[in-house]
Amino acid sequence: MPHFEIVIDTELIRQTWKLFAAGLWVTLQVSFFALLIAVPLGVLLGLGRVSRNRVVRGVCMAYVEFVRGIPLIVLLLWIYFGVGNLLPLGGEKPAAIYTLGLFSAAFVAEIVRSGVQAVPRGQTEAARSSGMTYLQAMRYVVLPQALRTTLPPLAGQFIILIKDSSLVSIISVNDLTLVAKNLVASTAKSMEIYTALAVLYFVLTFVLARLVRLLEKRYAQGGHA
């Protein structure tokens, strides 16, 4: 029978933790800045999906369908090596941020769309009846209510974004995943390194998921629906 032994290799930790920390920092940076693109763009796209203007609706729908129909890794390659050939994107890290941001925006758009559509029709009717314009009704009546229901799934989308960001190693962004790959290449300790990598991602997303739960609870209590 094979025999396993769990040994904490303190020497390995001492040698690698700084590199891991640097990789983690890059992962967080890429995810965060991608989110800064994804949320405003996604909100606009989501509102466009429920617009009364057919052209706006069509364009936004096409974007969402197009992006959701392409694997992220393909989008990364296409933007970095393809688009990057024609336009200066400023290196692999910005390219990764743009790609992840554009990619996530499509999913944010769907969250926003479903949030807006979940607000009962009577709310818009009441607002319009009192003389509000379409935009005023959206801004003061529909969106504040939609935001409450979309905040938890939006936070969930951020967690997905962090996991998705591991793919940016394909265009040689020095994120957590690429750091681990390189360490395995130099130390040959694949089991140890990749276990550490998996645990790091898990801890990161688990902590965030807990925070989201707290957020959800607070909103459930504060809601007066």
Place this chain on the structure above:
Amino acid sequence: MISVKGVSKSFGKHTVLSGIDLTVPEKQTYALIGPSGAGKSTLIRTLNALESIDEGEIIVDGVPVHDKKTDLDGLRSRIGFVFQSFNLYPHLTALQNVSLAPRKVSRKPAAAADERSAELLGSLGLDDKLNAYPGQLSGGQQQRVAIARSLAMDPTVMLFDEPTSALDPEMIKEVLDAIRKLADSGMTMVIVTHEMGFAREVCDAVVFMAEGRIVEVAPPDRFFTAPASDRARDFLGKVLNH
């Protein structure tokens, strides 16, 4: 004044309004009654263009409602509309529900809008509910907030679409009392209702609808004692004898 001329509307093959003619004079309260599916709600919703029409003309307060050139938002701000299901804004307090349109549509300063809104809520017996959220209010209280919300825009016309149909029986009176007060104050009103006693007592005329048409328009006393049409007699026989 509300004037409806030759209005027709269908949803696909289904005709919901056909050749509606109706005039509601200034300062009068008209009840719109009839069996369900008669088109009462659709008709009242066309009066502020919550529903479009296929044919005809509707003039409210001197303005053609369904004319493309009409400033619909401006017109709607002068027409109060009260819904069966209240449709209060759940994320705002009672006071904020009432003052939102005065602040954002009429651009009144917040303090003035809030003061007037509190007055309106007070006059409807809701002094102690200013800061309550709709979810914390009973149905009757919510509907009174909705009435205050409509009144806050100083409407010249008030429309009520089955304002008491979603209420528990013990709350119907408080809402009807509020509407009665408005009628007494000389507001021009149209009310879709199933409250026959209320229609008889408060309204200046009863408009009886069936199958998308107006069958009969009559003063309430005559309508309830001696309806002219068989259709109305049949309807009253069903709703009054139970």
